Amino acid sequence: MGGAQVLAQSSSSPDSSDAIRGVVIDSISRQPISRALVSSPDNRFATLTNSEGRFEFNFPKAEEGKDGGASAGESGGDGSQLTANNRPIVGRFGGSNRPYMLTARKPGYLAHQNNGGSQAEGLQSGAVQELTLTLVPESLIAGTVTLPTSEPPDSISLELYRREVQDGRAHWVAVGGRQSTSDGQFRIADLRAGTYKLLTQELLDRDPLNFDPLATGPLNFRSRGQLYGYPPVYYPNATDFESAGTIHLSAGQTQTVNLTLVKKPYYRVRLPVLFPGNEAGENGVGVDVYANGHRGPGFSLGYHNERHTIEGMLPAGTYTIAAKSFGANGWTGLQTITIKGGPIDGPTIALAPNGLIPVNVKEEFTSHDYNGTSSWSNGRLTVQFKGPRRYLQVMLEPVDNFGMMQPFGLRDPTGPGDDSLVIAGAAAGRYWVRVNAQRGYPASIRSGNLDLEREPLVVGVGGGADPIEITMRDDTGEISGTIEGVSSPGMGGGAAGFTASYRAGPHVYCIPLAESGGKFTEVPVQTDGSFDAQGLAPGPYRVLAFERPQFELEYRNPEAMQAYESKGPVVRVVSGQTERVTLQLISTDGAAGEQ
Numbered sequence: 123m124g125g126a127q128v129l130a131q132s133s134s135s136p137d138s139s140d141a142i143r144g145v146v147i148d149s150i151s152r153q154p155i156s157r158a159l160v161s162s163p164d165n166r167f168a169t170l171t172n173s174e175g176r177f178e179f180n181f182p183k184a185e186e187g188k189d190g191g192a193s194a195g196e197s198g199g200d201g202s203q204l205t206a207n208n209r210p211i212v213g214r215f216g217g218s219n220r221p222y223m224l225t226a227r228k229p230g231y232l233a234h235q236n237n238g239g240s241q242a243e244g245l246q247s248g249a250v251q252e253l254t255l256t257l258v259p260e261s262l263i264a265g266t267v268t269l270p271t272s273e274p275p276d277s278i279s280l281e282l283y284r285r286e287v288q289d290g291r292a293h294w295v296a297v298g299g300r301q302s303t304s305d306g307q308f309r310i311a312d313l314r315a316g317t318y319k320l321l322t323q324e325l326l327d328r329d330p331l332n333f334d335p336l337a338t339g340p341l342n343f344r345s346r347g348q349l350y351g352y353p354p355v356y357y358p359n360a361t362d363f364e365s366a367g368t369i370h371l372s373a374g375q376t377q378t379v380n381l382t383l384v385k386k387p388y389y390r391v392r393l394p395v396l397f398p399g400n401e402a403g404e405n406g407v408g409v410d411v412y413a414n415g416h417r418g419p420g421f422s423l424g425y426h427n428e429r430h431t432i433e434g435m436l437p438a439g440t441y442t443i444a445a446k447s448f449g450a451n452g453w454t455g456l457q458t459i460t461i462k463g464g465p466i467d468g469p470t471i472a473l474a475p476n477g478l479i480p481v482n483v484k485e486e487f488t489s490h491d492y493n494g495t496s497s498w499s500n501g502r503l504t505v506q507f508k509g510p511r512r513y514l515q516v517m518l519e520p521v522d523n524f525g526m527m528q529p530f531g532l533r534d535p536t537g538p539g540d541d542s543l544v545i546a547g548a549a550a551g552r553y554w555v556r557v558n559a560q561r562g563y564p565a566s567i568r569s570g571n572l573d574l575e576r577e578p579l580v581v582g583v584g585g586g587a588d589p590i591e592i593t594m595r596d597d598t599g600e601i602s603g604t605i606e607g608v609s610s611p612g613m614g615g616g617a618a619g620f621t622a623s624y625r626a627g628p629h630v631y632c633i634p635l636a637e638s639g640g641k642f643t644e645v646p647v648q649t650d651g652s653f654d655a656q657g658l659a660p661g662p663y664r665v666l667a668f669e670r671p672q673f674e675l676e677y678r679n680p681e682a683m684q685a686y687e688s689k690g691p692v693v694r695v696v697s698g699q700t701e702r703v704t705l706q707l708i709s710t711d712g713a714a715g716e717q
Contacts, residue, residue, distance in 0.1 A: 141251065
């Protein structure tokens, strides 16, 4: 399995060896898992669990005066470790003869996740002799794609999206796709618990009476008559991605779904693209197609580089066409078209250059002893920043995460001494403004009448938007305290042990309430259960302590956070003061919050 080296088990007596023993269990049934592979990441150690889910590694004790002992197996004459194939393995990790981490995996269970199927803390130090590794069973979506007639469908492509929380907000993220078999069956495996949306991709009907097989490619088709196709079907039976239903999977669950395709007439679409000035757009144009004005995947058109046209086929309906040029120059254009039972030629999509959005910073600092420096270099030009550019980063993150939308940051310097704050290249769309500062905090972020801490920035075609105005202050406070019932977990040895403990142990989150201008803050917890959150903006925060990291905490959604109103106190931070609090640990079930 994966080429792991299985080392011979030592038969040394208890006086001359030590061991790591354990069991691998199912996180849902809590039953032992046989034939699971337990190994170290460097493949020095590997074995399969027995019928009772148990495994064992024996290690001859290192002799006095020798740096590093032998691994499970015989010891070479030069002190090196021998595998079952009598090949030496050079000792590593400070001479320890024990693995620094063990992981378990088996088909049918999720792999490469921090879901309990790994153990790092205390292995090399010998503090751990018996351990339990927990594997989470995979979830599955299976079903059938059918046609409304008795004819068998072609192989149908399906796309799957998972609801994930990024920076406190939920987004739909593509997690792969599958092809159905010739009889329409499909099976999507290796899924973790969560919420999903499923859709089929478009498929043109290859009726030989109407379709010319010599004209290949989406932009090089010829038809002998009316062409038909199968538009996307959004589970269970929606017309676009936004209105599609969701599939909720728990760990180990198999959800059966059925999708029925509907044949519709498809019509030719050709839209000329007009570039600004004398530009020709040799680098190509990316095209997104949105049905009913709702962003999301499903329909598609292509760009013909020689004819400078957007072309393809679509069924009757209303669509928004978004075009963006590739290359150094950023141009975007939008057009809405309506197909009513016949081909369309036009209208023209005129691309406009993306504009510049200046960022103005007002500093209201009480301290003037900041000595931070920052510089930028591209190999030919080096610029030493002054003013806010030294400590401030500003990013536009798209509200919609589909299509060509991408985050935009501050423009690179244009020459010596350029430390201005300007965002360049932002395409038309809506953006959340994110400010990260190494000094102080943003007391307000505005653009015209918009409060950008709560409302998105709207950028028009051509980059039209009012300047972003940021007020920076440094009159911070802090929250410190303890978590009841948390005993010292022991950080283990080395960086690997610290990293594992930090990820697996308790975490404290300071979540600003709606009326607060503060920033979401994650606070590490010390081994004695104490914590200290420094540099917080004044205002109210809900403080929550979880027994493990919460990667899916939707802290920017007030509705989602209502579930935690009784789970942690509200603490009001005052400038220059330290607020002290005692927290109750919020338990999480199994792998909740992990990814």
